Amino acid sequence: xxxxxxxxxxxxxxxxxxxxxxxxxxxxxxxxxxxxxxxxxxxxxxxxxxxxxxxxxxxxxxxxxxxxxxxxxxxxxxxxxxxxxxxxxxxxxxxxxxxxxxxxxxxxxxxxxxxxxxxxxxxxxxxxxxxxxxxxxxxxxxxxxxxxxxxxxxxxxxxxxxxxxxxxxxxxxxxxxxxxxxxxxxxxxxxxxxxxxxxxxxxxxxxxxxxxxxxxxxxxxxxxxxxxxxxxxxxxxxxxxxxxxxxxxxxxxxxxxxxxxxxxxxxxxxxxxxxxxxxxxxxxxxxxxxxxxxxxxxxxxxxxxxxxxxxxxxxxxxxxxxxxxxxxxxxxxx
Numbered sequence: 001x002x003x004x005x006x007x008x009x010x011x012x013x014x015x016x017x018x019x020x021x022x023x024x025x026x027x028x029x030x031x032x033x034x035x036x037x038x039x040x041x042x043x044x045x046x047x048x049x050x051x052x053x054x055x056x057x058x059x060x061x062x063x064x065x066x067x068x069x070x071x072x073x074x075x076x077x078x079x080x081x082x083x084x085x086x087x088x089x090x091x092x093x094x095x096x097x098x099x100x101x102x103x104x105x106x107x108x109x110x111x112x113x114x115x116x117x118x119x120x121x122x123x124x125x126x127x128x129x130x131x132x133x134x135x136x137x138x139x140x141x142x143x144x145x146x147x148x149x150x151x152x153x154x155x156x157x158x159x160x161x162x163x164x165x166x167x168x169x170x171x172x173x174x175x176x177x178x179x180x181x182x183x184x185x186x187x188x189x190x191x192x193x194x195x196x197x198x199x200x201x202x203x204x205x206x207x208x209x210x211x212x213x214x215x216x217x218x219x220x221x222x223x224x225x226x227x228x229x230x231x232x233x234x235x236x237x238x239x240x241x242x243x244x245x246x247x248x249x250x251x252x253x254x255x256x257x258x259x260x261x262x263x264x265x266x267x268x269x270x271x272x273x274x275x276x277x278x279x280x281x282x283x284x285x286x287x288x289x290x291x292x293x294x295x296x297x298x299x300x301x302x303x304x305x306x307x308x309x310x311x312x313x314x315x316x317x318x319x320x321x322x323x324x325x326x327x328x329x330x331x332x333x334x
Contacts, residue, residue: 036100043070044086047096053084054100062103063130091126099126102135109135112142117164117171124179140181147172147184147191149326151314154187154284170200174218183329186317189225194279221321226279228320232313233277242309243269248298261295264302268294272302276309284310 030051041053060067069087079086089096102109102123112120120139127135145162147169148154172188175181192200200219248263262268272288275281287306291299318329 033097035097036104042084044081044084045096045100046086046088047091047093050093051081051086052096052100054104058103062134063132065130091129095122095126098123099130099132103132112139113162113164115164116166117146117168117175120164121171121175121178124175128179143172143175143181143184147176147187149183149186149330151284151311154314169195170218170222173222177217177221182322182332185221186321186326186329189222189321190229190317191282192222193226193229194282225321229279229313230277232316232320233273242305242312243273244305245269246298246301248295261298262293264294264298272306276306284314 030046030049033050033052037053041055043056045052056070060070124139145159169188169191176185245266246264248261275288276283287303318324318326
């Protein structure tokens with residue numbers, strides 16, 4: 001007797017329904033969103049033939065634009081599906097889904113660091129367009145953390161642990177210009193100046209292999225800022241103020257070594273200045289490290305010099321961008 005064969009697994013009915021083209025009363029076809037289709041929803045947002053069945057009250061609660069839109073809507077009989085009014089929007093499907101998931105699933109966007117900065121820029125654009133004010137403020141608060149106006153926050157462990165995935169600071173410059181958000185401008189072009197020239201021109205490459213194209217309007221302020229920063233650090237009077245030669249009082253490098261500490265002679269300080277001028281690393285987070293022949297006390301003295309220099313540089317950072325001080329930038333409504 002031939003063994004009975006198990007029938008192939010059937011596809012779930014709800015999957016079939018979501019892939020099946022549906023029709024508004026007018027005959028317009030669309031497919032259900034696989035990510036956001038609430039069976040108890042009372043309005044359908046139609047975006048490039050993809051339908052999102054959602055709740056009118058939920059959206060109106062967050063967005064004043066959608067609230068006003070829903071209040072004046074007078075649907076024709078041919079713009080109804082399953083008893084729901086169908087409203088057509090002209091955003092990119094991915095952007096509308098990003099906004100809706102953020103509003104419906106609070107944990108979805110609660111941890112901003114899991115997003116690329118380019119994705120947050122798109123979400124910021126949607127929040128501004130539909131006047132989702134709470135979300136707008138939330139994203140701007142996060143951007144203030146990533147591109148802060150104080151050196152203390154810039155160096156904080158909390159900020160360093162909160163940085164975006166594949167952080168491209170040039171997108172921060174773009175956001176500052178596009179959304180009239182100047183308080184993040186000084187830190188964003190500084191962080192951009194740490195990126196290799198080829199990367200700036202070709203576009204930042206993310207972990208998935210994609211590249212974010214750079215705009216001339218974004219490249220220009222970054223190059224101008226970097227030029228101004230280098231000129232400021234090249235100033236002899238500025239350098240002499242911080243880098244002072246030091247004779248070591250310790251003499252011996254350590255109790256276990258016979259070598260003697262050279263102190264902080266001019267040649268070593270010139271290397272430290274060159275390292276800083278080349279922007280080989282983040283000068284607000286790191287210090288010159290080629291110090292194998294220097295004792296701990298002299299290293300501490302050099303770190304003290306670098307710390308004072310960093311504080312001085314941070315205070316002029318906004319002036320290197322657009323000629324105004326931090327107090328002027330903070331006083332601008334944004």
